[in-house]
């Protein structure tokens with residue numbers, strides 16, 4: 618019986634793996650909230666490290682990223698739970714800075730770059746309308762965070778996929 622390269626590879630793999638990296642007891646003071654969409658991962662890592670000098674950070678990844686934190690739509694309970702989880706993390710991990718990253722296409726970017734979460738909650742909506750909704754969601758989230766009286770700095774960016782597939786991070790005010 619012949620053994621395929623794949624079977625051979627899996628046989629050689631140990632059942633456990635030990636990292637070279639060591640766990641550190643100190644917590645990062647930055648929490649990054651962004652969408653689960655893995656197509657953006659490399660660009661986001663590059664932006665965090667090269668532009669913001671953020672290498673260690675807690676993660677709050679969910680479909681829609683910061684957009685998942687806006688109740689008032691038909692997924693009210695989910696958003697409320699996410700808000701509670703976010704507030705819990707900020708308090709329990711003593712987060713000092715919250716970084717919110719929305720995403721979608723730039724005005725001349727590809728339509729497939731629209732966030733799948735926004736496509737689900739707002740079907741038949743244009744990329745421009747999604748962009749406007751994200752700005753509104755950020756405003757709502759800021760009101761919520763202000764009401765909690767947390768001592769956390771908040772910065773928000775929109776990761777916009779350009780026509781040439783590079784990603785531009787635009788500060789949202």
Ligand SMILES: [Zn+2]
Nearest residue numbers: 652681732733
């Ligand atoms: Zn998304």
